[in-house]
Amino acid sequence: xxxFQPVESVATLLDRDNIDTDQVLPxxxxxxxxxxYGAGLFALWRRDPAFVLNRxxxxxxxxxxxGANFGCGSxxxxxxxxxxxxxIRVLIAASFGEVFRDNCIRNxxxxxxxxxxxxxxxxxxxxxxxxxxxLLVDLATQRVTSPGFEMAxxxxxxxxxxxxxxxxxxxxxxxxxxxxxxxxxAEKAGQPWLQTLRxxx
Amino acid sequence: MAxxxxxxxxxxxxxxxxDGRTLVYIDRHVIHDLHAPPAFAKLRKTGRxxxxxxxxxxxxxxxxxxxxxxxxxxxxxxxxxxxxTRSGALEFGIRLLxxxxxxxxxxxxxxxxxxxxxxGSTVACPDSHAxxxxxxxxxxxxxxxxxxxxxxxxxxxxxxxPRQMRIVLDGGLAPDVTAKDVILxxxxxxxxxxxxxxxxxxxxxxxxxxxxxxxxxxxNMVTELGGRAGLVAPDASVAAWLKGRAFAPQGTDWGQxxxxxxxxxxxxxxxxxxxxxxxxxxxxxxxxxxxxxxxxIGLSGTVPNPETAPVAERAExxxxxxxxxxxxxxxIAGVPVDRVFIGSCTNARLSDLQAAAAVVxxxxxxxxxxxxxxxxxxxxxxxxxxxxxxQIFLDAGFDWGEAGCSMCAGVNxxxxxxxxxxxxxxxRNFAGRQGAGVMTHLASPETAAAAALAGCIVDRRAxx
Numbered sequence: 001x002x003x004f005q006p007v008e009s010v011a012t013l014l015d016r017d018n019i020d021t022d023q024v025l026p027x028x029x030x031x032x033x034x035x036x037y038g039a040g041l042f043a044l045w046r047r048d049p050a051f052v053l054n055r056x057x058x059x060x061x062x063x064x065x066x067g068a069n070f071g072c073g074s075x076x077x078x079x080x081x082x083x084x085x086x087x088i089r090v091l092i093a094a095s096f097g098e099v100f101r102d103n104c105i106r107n108x109x110x111x112x113x114x115x116x117x118x119x120x121x122x123x124x125x126x127x128x129x130x131x132x133x134x135l136l137v138d139l140a141t142q143r144v145t146s147p148g149f150e151m152a153x154x155x156x157x158x159x160x161x162x163x164x165x166x167x168x169x170x171x172x173x174x175x176x177x178x179x180x181x182x183x184x185x186a187e188k189a190g191q192p193w194l195q196t197l198r199x200x201x
Numbered sequence: 202m203a204x205x206x207x208x209x210x211x212x213x214x215x216x217x218x219x220d221g222r223t224l225v226y227i228d229r230h231v232i233h234d235l236h237a238p239p240a241f242a243k244l245r246k247t248g249r250x251x252x253x254x255x256x257x258x259x260x261x262x263x264x265x266x267x268x269x270x271x272x273x274x275x276x277x278x279x280x281x282x283x284x285x286t287r288s289g290a291l292e293f294g295i296r297l298l299x300x301x302x303x304x305x306x307x308x309x310x311x312x313x314x315x316x317x318x319x320x321g322s323t324v325a326c327p328d329s330h331a332x333x334x335x336x337x338x339x340x341x342x343x344x345x346x347x348x349x350x351x352x353x354x355x356x357x358x359x360x361x362x363p364r365q366m367r368i369v370l371d372g373g374l375a376p377d378v379t380a381k382d383v384i385l386x387x388x389x390x391x392x393x394x395x396x397x398x399x400x401x402x403x404x405x406x407x408x409x410x411x412x413x414x415x416x417x418x419x420x421n422m423v424t425e426l427g428g429r430a431g432l433v434a435p436d437a438s439v440a441a442w443l444k445g446r447a448f449a450p451q452g453t454d455w456g457q458x459x460x461x462x463x464x465x466x467x468x469x470x471x472x473x474x475x476x477x478x479x480x481x482x483x484x485x486x487x488x489x490x491x492x493x494x495x496x497x498i499g500l501s502g503t504v505p506n507p508e509t510a511p512v513a514e515r516a517e518x519x520x521x522x523x524x525x526x527x528x529x530x531x532x533i534a535g536v537p538v539d540r541v542f543i544g545s546c547t548n549a550r551l552s553d554l555q556a557a558a559a560v561v562x563x564x565x566x567x568x569x570x571x572x573x574x575x576x577x578x579x580x581x582x583x584x585x586x587x588x589x590x591x592q593i594f595l596d597a598g599f600d601w602g603e604a605g606c607s608m609c610a611g612v613n614x615x616x617x618x619x620x621x622x623x624x625x626x627x628x629r630n631f632a633g634r635q636g637a638g639v640m641t642h643l644a645s646p647e648t649a650a651a652a653a654l655a656g657c658i659v660d661r662r663a664x665x
Contacts, residue, residue, distance in 0.1 A: 001247065033281040033282055033285065034242075034281075077347060106347075158220060168247075169347070169351055169359065170247070170351055170354045172220060172359075173355045173357060173359060174354075174355060175218075176215065176216060177355075179215050179216045180215055180224070180226070180252075180355065180356065180357060183215045183216075183226050184226075184356075187228075191321075191457075193319070193450035193455075194228045194321075194322055195228075195256075196255070197229070197255055197258070197296075197317065197448055198448055198450075198451065
């Protein structure tokens with residue numbers, strides 16, 4: 001997985017609570033051999049020409065700002081794939097669906113559970129302007145900044161390491177690669193028939 | 202003081218991962234045409250390689266057509282899945298058992314049949330019925346798509362050790378009662394989530410007396426109990442069943458393997474999180490009446506009446522009766538049936554087809570009946586044809602298909618029409634599982650065959 005780099009992007013406000021994963025990615029976009037998850041992101045909302053992601057200046061947003069319980073509902077990891085393929089790197093919300101939050105970490109997306117005061121300031125700043133507002137999100141220093149705005153955030157150390165090092169599930173397991181090598185050698189000595197799958201005649 | 206599950210699990214623990222999960226080594230990874238294409242795509246996208254292509258096998262089963270003369274393009278929607286499974290297997294150096302292979306078949310049927318799965322081995326498969334291989338004492342672990350990529354890249358799974366449950370199957374089975382009837386009875390008795398978070402070992406005289414293929418039927422439906430894995434301790438009959446199969450160990454390996462398998466049992470003083478016992482001595486053949494695998498009754502039984510059920514259950518019972526178009530309190534025998542499906546990883550091994558053929562022999566299906574046999578594997582099909590079973594079915598008016606998941610998974614479009622009632626040897630009777638508005642009754646191959654002849658649900662003892 002890619003290492004998490006500082007993100008500078010226009011911030012997009014989805015000014016509501018309880019945005020569930022069916023809104024993030026409708027189920028219809030999970031079917032078929034080659035689904036375009038990015039095209040499915042907020043697909044029902046994007047049908048509305050006035051929806052923020054359709055407005056000039058916001059099409060390439062990498063930062064979403066929202067309310068409580070973002071990513072609740074179905075545990076589909078596809079919702080994270082949709083965010084990722086669209087280009088979203090950071091979610092700033094009051095809280096997240098539990099499984100969804102873990103899936104974000106595994107997919108290289110930073111889920112910031114912001115403090116009430118900082119989030120309120122951020123939401124009102126975005127709400128009060130018609131112009132794009134750019135934010136800089138730096139995970140190393142755990143700060144969100146913009147001219148005239150600054151907010152610190154918390155993140156469990158293991159999640160921070162996973163994101164900064166680009167450790168997805170597989171990356172985390174491959175930290176134990178020598179243990180896996182060792183285990184294979186031991187099985188080859190003890191139960192050799194399990195370390196081979198003989199090509200049949 | 203270890204359980205059978207402890208012994209297999211502990212022997213495969215690589216170590217802890219930094220997030221506290223346990224890395225469990227996977228001896229065999231068997232993937233199929235529904236989940237292989239997205240997994241291959243994800244591997245490519247992340248630039249990773251397959252760690253042990255030599256321990257990985259890909260098979261086409263979910264998406265293939267099962268009609269005679271099939272090709273990879275018989276079902277247009279399936280064609281890209283089959284093509285990407287083929288091209289991905291080629292790219293990553295994985296052995297593919299496609300429809301042109303004599304070893305093709307349903308992943309859970311071919312894994313033991315080809316001795317890809319072995320007693321004491323861990324077998325990962327991206328399908329909830331991975332637990333089937335527990336019938337030969339292999340630990341089958343079901344995974345999702347993301348975990349497939351993880352196993353491909355690392356040959357391990359990151360799991361938390363499940364809790365453990367033993368179900369002692371006591372008594373002896375009446376002659377007409379099969380492994381399918383036993384597992385349906387267990388699910389009906391305890392409910393479809395009683396084993397949630399548990400690995401289940403079946404023990405006791407009934408489990409021991411079951412033939413190897415019946416043990417697979419038993420373990421197959423552990424997932425309908427909510428369990429993570431199912432096991433029966435392997436005995437000498439398992440070694441005899443495996444000997445000489447395509448991928449079975451050979452020479453000195455075989456002798457050593459058989460010796461090692463003798464240690465695969467639960468120690469007398471081992472303790473389970475839950476230790477249960479059920480008497481199977483008075484069992485009659487079972488069938489589902491509703492839309493949950495736990496909606497089970499005996500063939501002489503009557504459909505439940507919501508009005509006399511506990512208040513908390515009434516709404517669910519009414520919903521099930523409504524979907525299934527059944528009258529409360531009515532006998533299940535005599536309910537008219539439109540179709541019969543004999544197939545799936547639950548009940549399409551050779552012994553299942555033999556049992557169904559014994560019921561069908563010399564008779565004919567009821568007028569208007571659409572009855573189908575889909576062998577569990579191409580090898581089962583060939584063996585059945587060598588025994589002349591196909592002729593018995595064809596003479597009786599059954600269709601005789603090619604191997605695949607077909608109407609069980611229904612993902613390839615082979616399904617029933619709205620309003621049709623099907624007696625099916627499969628494992629799931631959820632509303633719409635075999636097509637929108639299709640009413641499914643799960644039963645043994647014998648009971649399904651008898652329904653095809655009678656044109657209604659019937660106790661096969663009555664048609665003989």
